[in-house]
Amino acid sequence: MEKMNMVKLAKELNLSVSTVSKALLDSHEISAKTKERVIELAKKYNYKPNKFASSLRKGKSKFIAVIIPEINNNFFSIVVDSINSFAANKEYDLLVYLTHEKLISEISVMEHLEISRVDGIIMSLCSQTKTYDHIIKFQKDTELPIVFFDRVTTLEDFPRIITNNYESAFEATMHLFKQGSKIPFYLYSSELNYINKERHRGFRDAMIRNGIEETESHCVQCADDWEINYSIIYNLLSSENPPDAIFASIEKLAITVYEVAKDLNFKIPQQLKVISFSNLRTAALLSPSLSTVSQPAFEMGEQSVKLLFKMIEKKFYKNANDIITINSKLDFRDSTKNSK
Amino acid sequence: MEKMNMVKLAKELNLSVSTVSKALLDSHEISAKTKERVIELAKKYNYKPNKFASSLRKGKSKFIAVIIPEINNNFFSIVVDSINSFAANKEYDLLVYLTHEKLISEISVMEHLEISRVDGIIMSLCSQTKTYDHIIKFQKDTELPIVFFDRVTTLEDFPRIITNNYESAFEATMHLFKQGSKIPFYLYSSELNYINKERHRGFRDAMIRNGIEETESHCVQCADDWEINYSIIYNLLSSENPPDAIFASIEKLAITVYEVAKDLNFKIPQQLKVISFSNLRTAALLSPSLSTVSQPAFEMGEQSVKLLFKMIEKKFYKNANDIITINSKLDFRDSTKNSK
DNA sequence: CTGAAAGCGCTTACAG
DNA sequence: CTGAAAGCGCTTACAG
Numbered sequence: 098m099e100k101m102n103m104v105k106l107a108k109e110l111n112l113s114v115s116t117v118s119k120a121l122l123d124s125h126e127i128s129a130k131t132k133e134r135v136i137e138l139a140k141k142y143n144y145k146p147n148k149f150a151s152s153l154r155k156g157k158s159k160f161i162a163v164i165i166p167e168i169n170n171n172f173f174s175i176v177v178d179s180i181n182s183f184a185a186n187k188e189y190d191l192l193v194y195l196t197h198e199k200l201i202s203e204i205s206v207m208e209h210l211e212i213s214r215v216d217g218i219i220m221s222l223c224s225q226t227k228t229y230d231h232i233i234k235f236q237k238d239t240e241l242p243i244v245f246f247d248r249v250t251t252l253e254d255f256p257r258i259i260t261n262n263y264e265s266a267f268e269a270t271m272h273l274f275k276q277g278s279k280i281p282f283y284l285y286s287s288e289l290n291y292i293n294k295e296r297h298r299g300f301r302d303a304m305i306r307n308g309i310e311e312t313e314s315h316c317v318q319c320a321d322d323w324e325i326n327y328s329i330i331y332n333l334l335s336s337e338n339p340p341d342a343i344f345a346s347i348e349k350l351a352i353t354v355y356e357v358a359k360d361l362n363f364k365i366p367q368q369l370k371v372i373s374f375s376n377l378r379t380a381a382l383l384s385p386s387l388s389t390v391s392q393p394a395f396e397m398g399e400q401s402v403k404l405l406f407k408m409i410e411k412k413f414y415k416n417a418n419d420i421i422t423i424n425s426k427l428d429f430r431d432s433t434k435n436s437k
Numbered sequence: 438m439e440k441m442n443m444v445k446l447a448k449e450l451n452l453s454v455s456t457v458s459k460a461l462l463d464s465h466e467i468s469a470k471t472k473e474r475v476i477e478l479a480k481k482y483n484y485k486p487n488k489f490a491s492s493l494r495k496g497k498s499k500f501i502a503v504i505i506p507e508i509n510n511n512f513f514s515i516v517v518d519s520i521n522s523f524a525a526n527k528e529y530d531l532l533v534y535l536t537h538e539k540l541i542s543e544i545s546v547m548e549h550l551e552i553s554r555v556d557g558i559i560m561s562l563c564s565q566t567k568t569y570d571h572i573i574k575f576q577k578d579t580e581l582p583i584v585f586f587d588r589v590t591t592l593e594d595f596p597r598i599i600t601n602n603y604e605s606a607f608e609a610t611m612h613l614f615k616q617g618s619k620i621p622f623y624l625y626s627s628e629l630n631y632i633n634k635e636r637h638r639g640f641r642d643a644m645i646r647n648g649i650e651e652t653e654s655h656c657v658q659c660a661d662d663w664e665i666n667y668s669i670i671y672n673l674l675s676s677e678n679p680p681d682a683i684f685a686s687i688e689k690l691a692i693t694v695y696e697v698a699k700d701l702n703f704k705i706p707q708q709l710k711v712i713s714f715s716n717l718r719t720a721a722l723l724s725p726s727l728s729t730v731s732q733p734a735f736e737m738g739e740q741s742v743k744l745l746f747k748m749i750e751k752k753f754y755k756n757a758n759d760i761i762t763i764n765s766k767l768d769f770r771d772s773t774k775n776s777k
Numbered sequence: 778c779t780g781a782a783a784g785c786g787c788t789t790a791c792a793g
Numbered sequence: 794c795t796g797a798a799a800g801c802g803c804t805t806a807c808a809g
Binding site for chain 1: 785789
């Protein structure tokens with residue numbers, strides 16, 4: 098079928114292009130009769146307006162971008178699901194960019210987005226991101242609204258949706274002590290993130306509360322690579338003084354702990370208690386069922402996208418410095434059962 | 438900062454807009470010296486071309502759309518990850534649309550895409566889709582390249598990337614018999630899908646091979662809703678003649694089987710063997726570890742996007758009727774252990 | 778190697 | 794209520 102456009106429609110209707118355009122936009126300037134004629138003919142030819150033309154003209158795209166470290170991860174995929182639902186309601190389309198935890202990808206995505214002309218961005222930083230030059234530059238160049246969630250910046254002027262990392266890390270660690278642990282360890286994947294610092298601080302304060310002042314030797318930095326993590330954890334568990342409990346800052350590490358424990362015939366929870374930040378749907382079905390700190394993924398996505406729309410719609414909201422905290426949920430299961 | 442565009446650049450350089458445009462596109466028509474001057478000034482002002490203007494002019498968007506039933510699902514999120522990697526390499530952006538297994542959403546997404554002007558589509562049908570009118574209409578209206586994967590149409594003229602559903606369903610069922618099952622049941626979520634039919638057929642043929650001719654009473658249709666599925670499976674397992682083995686066509690159903698079994702104190706695999714199509718990363722860590730038929734998600738994404746690019750780049754490929762089959766992998770674990 | 782001009786398909790301020 | 798005209802910011806066929 099030959100391509101339709103407004104000029105052809107207008108010609109066939111003996112109307113001006115302006116009138117056709119306004120009719121299709123349901124403008125109050127246009128008479129009901131005319132609207133009807135226009136819409137009917139548009140339907141007949143299955144005419145659809147060209148999005149690029151209107152975006153170019155209006156300077157708005159109705160696209161929003163989501164930049165996340167990975168998608169094959171329960172937390173992030175729930176967030177994307179949630180953002181998608183609310184965006185679809187507002188007739189926004191969702192562009193998804195994955196950084197795979199690489200700063201270099203994050204930078205190149207942001208450079209690319211200066212071209213793509215989205216209306217706004219929802220973002221969670223990759224684990225390598227410790228400085229924010231690329232964010233600041235982007236913001237200066239484009240002045241686009243950006244909302245951060247979970248892995249946020251510490252910069253002012255960027256709204257962020259977070260969870261109560263400090264408190265839940267503190268509670269999780271306290272729980273390990275309560276269940277009989279003497280020497281809990283904290284596993285984390287990257288050093289200087291804002292949220293890692295918060296979780297770290299929660300762990301440390303719970304340690305101190307339980308009389309362990311020297312905490313740093315109980316904190317083990319892991320990597321983004323499964324094999325490296327496996328050997329780090331393997332070495333840790335086969336060392337002379339292995340931990341009797343582990344608090345994992347991310348789900349992946351907890352899973353690797355399970356794998357190593359299985360291979361080493363380490364009994365969870367008898368020899369090793371495990372609790373982890375995790376949104377794993379099958380946490381309760383693992384062997385043993387895994388105690389978790391689960392982040393409110395759906396709500397975080399919802400708040401992010403709602404805030405973004407506020408910023409897109411109201412210019413004055415642009416430099417909002419909102420911080421919205423939604424609490425995580427602790428579920429204690431068999432992996433931290435007191436085995437005395 | 439004031440917005441830059443080619444007109445301003447051209448003025449400042451005492452060049453024509455055409456020359457600036459060609460220089461930025463690295464056209465061989467333009468001298469090295471001129472290119473250098475243009476690029477330098479563009480950098481100075483941090484000029485980025487307007488994507489909508491060039492898309493409008495060129496009639497190509499460098500966007501591709503992915504339409505899938507859900508994202509919080511290991512199979513689909515791996516596919517998206519894979520598509521994303523290959524698309525990013527080619528500098529295509531990825532629009533993600535979720536249908537949540539609703540035909541009505543699938544239709545509205547496709548209508549919307551007639552406006553969005555993407556260059557191509559990669560798609561997996563929702564479970565409710567049994568007729569293809571909306572696909573045919575879309576194809577007729579837009580003539581856009583579409584590649585289907587996993588949940589494919591049976592229409593000709595649409596290329597599809599699938600896995601060997603019949604064979605792996607047959608093998609999985611044969612395995613249940615081999616492990617001692619007398620009355621295996623097949624659980625599936627929706628009736629008339631192409632892939633469900635194939636899996637169904639594999640199950641049936643394995644039943645017949647084992648002397649069970651009347652197979653339909655061993656096939657239980659489930660729903661898209663967790664609670665409904667829970668009660669269907671609950672009733673099935675508490676009936677007078679419960680199955681001694683279950684072959685689940687999708688991961689969700691297997692997980693629900695685990696949950697019901699736990700609640701009913703049904704021992705897996707002693708009383709009930711379970712095998713399922715699944716890409717669950719933690720299958721080996723479940724209690725008991727779950728036997729799986731895992732689909733080659735990453736490879737399927739890779740083949741889909743590569744084929745799509747072929748179709749986008751070469752017009753004559755448009756009506757390709759390629760069918761690419763990639764084999765699934767069977768992993769037998771404790772959930773189907775012979776317990777004699 | 779450079780430039781003038783047309784045009785992609787819309788929307789909107791302005792005029793009537 | 795309808796229309797003429799300008800313009801969003803590019804690219805490309807054509808001319809020189």
